[in-house]
Amino acid sequence: MSAALPSIGFIGTGIMGGHMARRLSEAGFRLRAWNRTAEKAEALANHGIEIAASASAAAAGVEVVICMLSSGPVCDAVLGGRDGVIAAMRTGATLVVMSSIPVETARAQADACARRGLGYLDAPVSGGERGARDGTLAIMAGGEAGTVEELAPLFAPLGRTTHVGPAGSGQLAKLANQLIVASNICAVAEALLLAERGGADPARVREALLGGFADSTVLRQHGERMVRGDFTPGGPAKYQVKDTSTALRLARSLGLSLPIADAVDRLFQNLVDHGGADMDHSAVLVELRRANRSAETALDA
Template identity: 85%
Template sequence: MSVTSAATLRRIGFIGTGIMGGHMARRIAGAGFSVRAWNRTAAKSEALAADGVEVAPSARAAAAGADAVVCMLSSGPVCDAVLGGPEGVIAAMRTGATLVVMSSIPVETARAQAEASARRGLRYVDAPVSGGERGAREGTLSIMAGGEARAVADLAPLFAPLGRVTHVGPAGSGELAKLANQLIVASNICAVAEALLLAERGGADPEKVREALIGGFADSTVLRQHGERMVRGDFAPGGPAKYQVKDTSTALRLARSYGLTLPVAHTVDRLFQNLVDHGGADLDHSAVLLELRRANQPAEASAPAETSADV
């Protein structure tokens, strides 16, 4: 079995070229790799042809002969549907190649995929990312990698144009780290939204309040990037709310299996679920500000008037 190493990593299959995946595939091709990409909506992968990315007619075709296959699909079930089965990506990959799942999926799903990959003579790394569309576009993603240390090290040339990688443990650990990341991000987004709503309701200029907080203890990437989205009212999806609630719900299920109660995460999850339920599924997760505004609207109905019997 010829195992792909850092020195022999040349041909990359890329599955899923959506909001973030498209930027990632483009950056990998720009770093000199031969990239074949597939996306369920063909137009999204076809748009990358001008950047040197070859468009594959199927996920299997993208994976065939590749030294590594990157999966950047939307969820665990979608990943399993594309990767698994006799006609899936895992079955199409050459022995010794590496499957790199950079999607945010449940920990147990990653571990099961790692086992399925091992049975086929493949190496498996779960490497979800944080940094949103901007991080994908600029190559500043934080990459949390789970799997064998050697396999992660051999992927260093692939990760380099995408961002900074940290090996956090065995298969599934990358997804566990991503869930921890998502709890922090989601909680921070909600805290920033509440703070700006308070400033707005109290008569201060939310943009100036945000500006005043930058550099202090309240400063964060969320305050800088998502706080700016909130004050501008720009909720075009970088990280859609439906994916945020997917991750917070997954984290809460996992916490319950460990016997943990996470009260802050529970409240945050409910806020994002309410945003989705009120039509915000495809808005950026910073649109939780809209849900807070909706929940805090004054009651339109006035109190019942007194009658003569009450006097």
């Protein structure tokens, strides 16, 4: 890789990826971007980013390809195959998958890259749309330590990077993150619903809890969303349940029982099943209200 800032192909410019691509361009990197919904990528032309006609065109000839797609199957469909991104990348380039995907998918991608003489990192992120916009993401990197160090200038405009182990370890860290976040969101939603039903002002209860042991980023950001009733997606519920379900499948394969994660996964799945797939994951409060109304109706019947 050259001593100058590496050229980047950016695959996936949605809610978070668009902000990340913009920040990299503003930091001086030369980018070529592609998105399945073309309009989302085209808006980045105003930030000096070249728009590619296909994912493989975005990947051709650049030194680093960043993938920020929605799921493991989507990543595999875009990255793999004779006409995919990995096949289009030049020898010696590095693929950085910042999507949240299954651990085994990341390891298989790393093997595929190694066979073609490509570097590979799985480097999923946490921090939501706000973190992507402000460059405060937590980046959990799996792969060779030297590759993480080499790409430090690339990660710097996006957030704080921690190397957590070999390929697949970034996804393990992200699954741990998602279990904590999802559980915390559900706990905050239950607490605010309890306050609301008991006759207190949920907004004032949330304010009272700030700074105490119950304080958290979730209480501050998602608790605020809940009291305002603003569920415009920063992190859509359908992606939250994707991650909790992935974590539970991995846990079962390791012989683990995670009862809290099971309950949280069911709650988010119910939110998705009742029309909340594209709402922010803080809308789990809406599902709790719905479930309690249903229970009350059944008792009154």
